[in-house]
Amino acid sequence: MFKTLYVRDAFQCEEGLEVELIGWIRSKRRHGKLIFLDLRDSTGIIQVAVKHGVADNESFMKALDIGLESSVKVKGRLKKDPRAPGGLELHCNHLEIVGPSLEDFPIKKGVGLKFLLDNRHLHLRSPRVAIIMKIRATLMDIARRWLRENGFVEVNCPTFITAAVEGGATLFKVDYFGKPAYLTQSVQFYQEAAIYSLEKVYSLQPSFRAELSRTRRHLTEFWHLEVEMAYADLYDIMKVIEELVYAIVNGLNKESEREIRTLGRELRPEMAEPPYPRIRYSEALQILQSKGVNINWGDDFGADEERILSKEFSKPFFVTHYPKEAKAFYHMPDPSNPSVCLNADLLAPGGYGEIVGGGQRIHDYNLLTERIRENNLNPEEYRWYLDLRKYGSVPHSGFGLGIERMLWWLLHLPHIRSACLFPRTPARVYP
């Protein structure tokens, strides 16, 4: 049963070679005494021609009746034929059913979006989903490699937490042996603890947001790449962000070129080559006002504003120095202008919006306490977080990058859902 030959390998074989392939029947076309089967496996699709007289009679009868998505083992000779997709087909002389389809496969031509999502467990057999998942795996692998090569240590942080990372964001509440607990929406605070041991850390794990955000760029559960770095200021961390993003784009272009091309996309690494344009919030405001947008100092940028701004750039770009009221309490105020903070959001060009959010954190105990109070939060609930500033506190910075957002942008996916095997949105927690 051990599988040694994959569909992709078959296309490299010499014509006339007798081979055995195992896979699933993606489609079937019957022409009386000739049956075409499209055999799919994890590497590709090959057409199998089952001809009466070439295949043994029992195999032919099985092929006649076989249901779509049945698993089969087929033996036969490889034959070049310009009429076959890919120019090669298998002339079957024997067919065995490994696992039949007990009912009609529900996913047929013409099914709609809702039906596909309700049947995601079956839909993910489609080659397009498989390709996106391969690219996703490669993206994560490239990011891990780059971080490791640059001295970052991967840490794994808890999913159950007791308090919010940011005051306003919505947390999923869970019952923790009768006590309230929440699902993490960011591991930032835990990483801030870890830098006092490991200095440069990162994690790659899910974050949860209980926001009723019905847009094509939101999930309730998403994979979050977060980085935290001791002795790093805003400019140090922006350098890390742009080099990491470039490493991902450049790496995917090399390692996933075939998959990306199959999706009809092309990555041009020079479009993500550092340095990225850096504009301050105040400059962004001027750009928007010059375009006739009615926006005043202190207002946060909405989706419309981000879209307008992103049209001004062909590369990802940073927006920095937001008014402190627009950002969470832990952001470091700019010493030369304390009304703004040392934060950096990375926005993708083309209206794809925020991919990375981060900046420098407050490392002074008294200042952090003050900012917590100013945000009407209770310092007692942030006791361990404040504790970090009591013992050898150092300047530090970090950021979070959304894996699915990155894929959405780079692959121009219609919806961020397409970047997940089983997407979780406000309306969907099944299958």
Added chain:
RNA sequence: GCCGCCGUAGCUCAGUCUGGUAGAGCAGCGGGCUGUUAACCCGUUGGUCGGUGGUUCAAAUCCACCCGGCGGCGCCA
């Protein structure tokens, strides 16, 4: 949470404005076909029109409420 759209056969939809006993394509099932490309040809089964209530001689159609979904906003990655 706010705004808009949608819900009719297994699937994709028409029919709703202008009320009058439910339609198409695909899938399925039966038959045919040795070069298809999610094949094609002939025949055929299949419906609690999202739910509840109301108006009416009569409701898929008009009204109210509810449920579910999609998209956008806010929020964010």
